[in-house]
Amino acid sequence: MKPVLILLAVLAAAGCARVDEERARLCRIAVPVLEPPGTHIRIERILGIEHGVRVEYRATPETGPGRDRFAECRFALGRRNEIEAIATDRGEVPGATVYLLRRYYVETPEGAAADPGPPDR
16 A cells, blocks of 8 residues: 555656746746856756756856756746746855846846757757
8 A cells, every 4th residue: 555655646746846838948048147158058957846947957168177057946926937046056046136137137138049948859
């Protein structure tokens, strides 16, 4: 009986991890700003997390080796497509920075043009 409960719990958790494509796009747009200018970004994988998405990517600077990085974007409750918080492998992005990033970059044509795109299939 216990294996059945474990299987149901795993299936329920997998159902919660559905990726919202619009949220994934908005988080991808934010990623290049988190890296130094000139860094090449290649999106590796996007996962659904509670109230958001996790974007895993490879950041390769103009000189030096590439590094595996991630950004977790959490979205405001009741405002489906508004990034409320961003956490990275280097720590939490300050709230004022998230606001300015959202207001003056993610929601602009320049931000949309800089979208590194979805992971290669």
